[in-house]
Amino acid sequence: MKRTWIWILLYLFSVAHGQSQCLKEREPAVMRQVKPTILLRERVGEAVPVTELDLSALLMARVREASRLGFFDRELKKTRHRLAEHAREPAHVDLPPSREVKTHRIAMLSEEAMKDLEAHVKKALLREKRRYLFFDASDRKQADWAASFYRQDAVRPLRLIAVRGDRIAFEKTYDIPLYADQGAVLTRRFSLKSLPSVVTLAAKEALVTTYPIGDAP
Secondary structure (H helix, E strand, O other), rough: HHHHHHHHHHHHHHHHHHHHHHHHHOOOOOOOOOOOOOOOOOOOOOOOOOOOHHHHHHHHHHHHHHHHHOOOHHHHHHHHHHHHHHOOOOOOOOOOOOOOOEEEEEEEHHHHHHHOOOHHHHHHHEEEEEEEEEOOOHHHHHHHHHHHHHHHHHOOOOOEEEEEOOOOHEHHHHHHHOOOHHHHHHHOOOOOOOOOOOEEEOOOEEEEEEEOOOOOO
């Protein structure tokens, strides 16, 4: 009898213990807070904020450095010298001297273009005529011939244009204003083939005539 009660008590105790384990498993899990782990305990060096130099400030610093080293002075001197030479003597193309009197015409304003102009503008253009003498100012014979022709006819205005030669030296020698055909722009526009050449410019066309030295237009 006593053994029977012992077995009963053991059974009840085991059942109660199993129920208590089930209740514990059903309770929500609670996460424990974990302290952060310090990976680096020693300081390597001084901490400084990272900053980027402004681009304009960087460029100004480079400019000041270049100016201090004299780079700008050298470049400015080269530029002044190049501009002075360019103003004194035009960039030119080599044209042969004229051997005979020869004339060709270059069309300017067409009839269609003239129709679009107002009446007073059209009338002024048709009345206007200008003359240009193209020559090589580095050739003394052509320079003397151009200066002589310029002084012969003071009634009709004439503009001397050098395609080559020292413009300032010519003006000092002959006391005549001289213009330059920079880059041979007008030379190509009027299809000049030899020098000297006289261009009579009107609204509808340009008359281009070449003259050998010694012949007068």
